[in-house]
Amino acid sequence: MSGQLAEVAARLDSTRQLGSVISAMRAIAASRSQQARRELEAIRLYAATIGQAIDQVLGSLPSGRSVAAPAAPGDGVLVVALCAEQGFAGSFNERVLDVALPLADKANSRLFIVGDRGLMVAGNRGRTPAWSVPMAAHTDEVSALADRISDAIYAALAARGPGRVLLVHGSPGEGEEQSIEQRRLLPFDFGRFPARLADGQAPLMNLPPTILLEQLAVEYVHADLCAALMLSYAAENQARMQAMIAAHGNLERTEASLTLEFQRVRQEDITDEILELSAART
Template sequence: MTSRLSEIEGRMATAHQLDAVIRAMRGIAAAREREAQARLAGIRSVAATVGEAIGMVLTATHRDTGGFAREHDLAPVLIVFCTEQGFVGGFNERLLERVENWPSPGAAALFVVGTRGAALADERRLAYDWSVPMASHAEDVMRVAGRISDAVFARFAAHSASAIWLIHAVPAQGAQVAIVTRRLVPFDFDRFRTATRVRPPLLTLPVDKMLTGLAERYVYVELCEGLMLSFAAENAARMTAMLAASDHVGETLKALTREARIVRQDEITTEIVELAVAVAPASGSGIGKRA
């Protein structure tokens, strides 16, 4: 049984190493989730500043933005934020299920953010028009948002009557995640209207050009916020997955420890029996000689 005990002890050593890796990955995910949450305040502050500027321009010019276009006149574009790395449980599956459950999904163009999401879309035979890798670090969010905004405005250059929707995860209570869907475009200027100022702002650019630039900036900031929320939710999901994996490794170690104790006890019992069998004839021959 010595070879069997050595095999079990080898499996236990491997399990301990795996548990150390899992704990390290969980720690990294926790740190990244906290970093993403901390950066959200700055992004929202920029959004508030841009929104205030839009309101000031609208109020000073008394401009009628015309409200939303009718929904059925717009071709929907769905931008889904998936993950670049694995070990996130069913995170990407839930996001693509939301896409598949979209009303008339065949009529919607799909932009997939995240290599894992694109691979899963291929497995599900879900056609997409454009994809880009997801941010692997919080500081990479702005670059990815820039690439997405470029793709969005390129889409408008070819199809001006489009409605842009974001589908992404957000962190929820207890290290859980929730899936949200929100419209990015058509842009609702009316929500930025502010009270009339005593001294109106000085405008040195054409109003249309200024509002277009501010709207593009606000769309970019909203993309940054959605990406950062998705990145935080991704790492929250990874922490949950690593916790489940750690529990599984712990149960495996307990089972291996029990098996090792049984094998070791069997070896001890076998050795005692062998020793007893070896001692018995020697004791018997000694008694015969004394007689």
């Protein structure tokens, strides 16, 4: 085997090995995205259960009495951008920050970034967040991460910073691109709950309604955070799966080109050997 043929054969073998790695990464990303979607249903059920409890407590309040409306928020906003923790996710982080950064440019506003890859992209754009934390690497880390984020949010609000909190995150779609969503997390709006009793019966409460509502609101915010994190995790892995599909397509074209080159060089080597043998006999 000539040196050129050996070189082409090595490149072809390396390309095939890389294809196996890409296929494995695509399968893992698809599995993680599907797992996140399944677990999202449990989070939504949890949030719905808390919402029903808020409905009943509000419905049990004496006629004419209502929960005090949240204080008017300040001009600033705390933007929490949920980005990717790992690479090979295409333009996922860029698209999240395209939405988050303009929102965080307002006066008295702050930016929190979840995900080291998003932190890197923000740094490339000359932006340093007020706080950052790694994104969950597995779905079973989402609840603990939501606790860390909520602690940081409440600490920022307690310091009389921005009056509103917005979440910016990806959401898995049916097509090739994930949608980028933003939702208000705080201040908590009790007005979106219908305030009704189940079967007309007032619930049994061991706490004053105002305290109970405050605790339920904290739980609902936690569920909101968990849902957003799970959606972002699913979208990140869907983006990675699609990036791997595109990479596999490019690799297949490269492999086909290398295969043709290998056959051409091999044929040239065979031809040279035949010519050498023919010349030696004459």
